[in-house]
Amino acid sequence: MGEKMKEEIRDLIDYEEKYWITVTGRIICKKNNHVRHKNGNVYGYKHVHLHKNGTRKLFSTFDVWKKNFPDKDSSTYKGIK
Numbered sequence: 001m002g003e004k005m006k007e008e009i010r011d012l013i014d015y016e017e018k019y020w021i022t023v024t025g026r027i028i029c030k031k032n033n034h035v036r037h038k039n040g041n042v043y044g045y046k047h048v049h050l051h052k053n054g055t056r057k058l059f060s061t062f063d064v065w066k067k068n069f070p071d072k073d074s075s076t077y078k079g080i081k
Contacts, residue, residue, distance in 0.1 A: 013068050015050050023072060025065045025079035043079040 012019040012027065020028040027036040027048055038045040048061045062074075062081045069076070 010068050012050075012064065015052055018052060019050065021065060021068045023069060023076050025061060025077045027061070027064070046080040 007026075008023040009020045009028070012021045018030055020030060022028070024043070026042045027050075028034065029036070035042050036045070036048055045061060047058055048064065049056050049058055050064075061079050062077060065077050065079070066074070074081075
């Protein structure tokens, strides 16, 4: 019972070299393993800025999750839709 469950993690499509995304919707920066969060809540944001080649783009966090986990039911996503 003391064993931690491992969460499924995938490279974030179109940002494979920079970020991972988890099945529950957490976005992790590969450079420093920093989990994106808002006021300490890793699921508390509706939009996320992603950086690539010196540019920053704003995305719906749920849309990013759907693109990366099309095979999963949306009930596994814990963030704000």
